[in-house]
Amino acid sequence: MDRAIVEIRAWPGTEASVFAVSCTREPSTGANTLQREKQLNQFLAGVERRALRIAEIAIRDRDEALDLVQDAMIRLANNYAGRAEAEWMPLFYRILQNGIRDWHRRAKVRNRVLSWFGRGSSDDDYDPVAEAPDPTGRGPDEQLQSTEAMQQLERALRDLPARQREAFMLRTFEGLDVAATAIAMGCSGGSVKTHYSRAVHTLRENLGEHW
Amino acid sequence: MKEPNEKQAAEQFSERAKAAFDNSVEQLDAATLSRLNRGRHVALDAVQGNRLAATWGRWLPVTGVAAAALLTMMLVRGPDAVTLPADSVADFEILLESESLEMFENLEFYSWLDSTDLDALGNAG
Structure with missing residues (x-):
């Protein structure tokens, strides 16, 4: 805990009254804070790429997804940096999922307004092939196969109800357990299990046996 | 057997x-x-910004207490009573100069110089 020791005393002398104020701060605090920042940096560096892809799958826009992830990182750093490190993962995804939900709400309102003027966003705007990054290091066939599999999975994920998609991505992609997923989604463990089970069932059905 | 499969x-x-x-x-x-x-x-800078703000926030009451104490003394004893010693201004000037560090390294020499009568030293040499 931070503690400042303050000492005020009059300067020994004749008529002159000069005050000296000395403050001492416990030295361990600064080192702890720096250590905390280092841990937070490591945590964010470890989670940011997967978080970006999860957000991108959910909202289909990489730039917007980058903004959402950055916003989640800032909020976590501002509000929860002092919390136990084990809590960071579910808290981070809770912030991110809230951001994604807000984004969808805003998009709905925007599309409604645009539709009044005869314009609206279309699902055709998003081209996963055009958005696919360059291959790195793998054989072209293997790369193509994996990329295609992911594109099919992304399309199937987008057809899922939002809560099922959240449960599936957090459990499968991020590897969160039921309790952490429940914190991230803001629901009970039972709901997580139900959403996840339904998501897997629907995805397998939609993607077929040969996926 | 269907369920495990x-x-x-x-x-x-x-x-x-x-x-x-x-x-x-x-x-x-x-x-x-x-x-x-x-x-x-950017996120980590926000944490550092918070830390700095918290630090300054912690020092703020200290500064306030010191200012209040000084003000109280001025009110009680009158503004004329709260005067810095005449030499203090010159001392501050010396402290603010960057070369003053060099002086501190040779503090013993300057103390000796101050206590020695240079004219007497010159006559002796």
Whole structure:
């Protein structure tokens, strides 16, 4: 805990009254804070790429997804940096999922307004092939196969109800357990299990046996 | 026997989905990674900003107490009573100069110089 020791005393002398104020701060605090920042940096560096892809799958826009992830990182750093490190993962995804939900709400309102003027966003705007990054290091066939599999999975994920998609991505992609997923989604463990089970069932059905 | 197979098939499906996802994460381009890196540093800067603000916030009452104490003395004893010693101004000037560090390194020499009568020293030499 931070503690400042303050000492005020009059300067020994004749008529002159000069005050000296000395403050001492416990030295361990600064080192702890720096250590905390280092841990937070490591945590964010470890989670940011997967978080970006999860957000991108959910909202289909990489730039917007980058903004959402950055916003989640800032909020976590501002509000929860002092919390136990084990809590960071579910808290981070809770912030991110809230951001994604807000984004969808805003998009709905925007599309409604645009539709009044005869314009609206279309699902055709998003081209996963055009958005696919360059291959790195793998054989072209293997790369193509994996990329295609992911594109099919992304399309199937987008057809899922939002809560099922959240449960599936957090459990499968991020590897969160039921309790952490429940914190991230803001629901009970039972709901997580139900959403996840339904998501897997629907995805397998939609993607077929040969996926 | 159907249930274990179903469970196994679901697990295999999840593993495959995870592998495809991990592959897509590995393929993120350099520009995107750079933006993520910048975003992370913005977040960490926010923490450092908070820490600085908290530190200054902690010192604020100290400054306030000191100012209040000084003001009280001025009110009680009158503004004329609160005067710095005449030499203090010159002392501050010396302290603010960067060369003054050199002086501190040779403090013993200057103390000796101050206590020695130079004229007497010159006559002796």
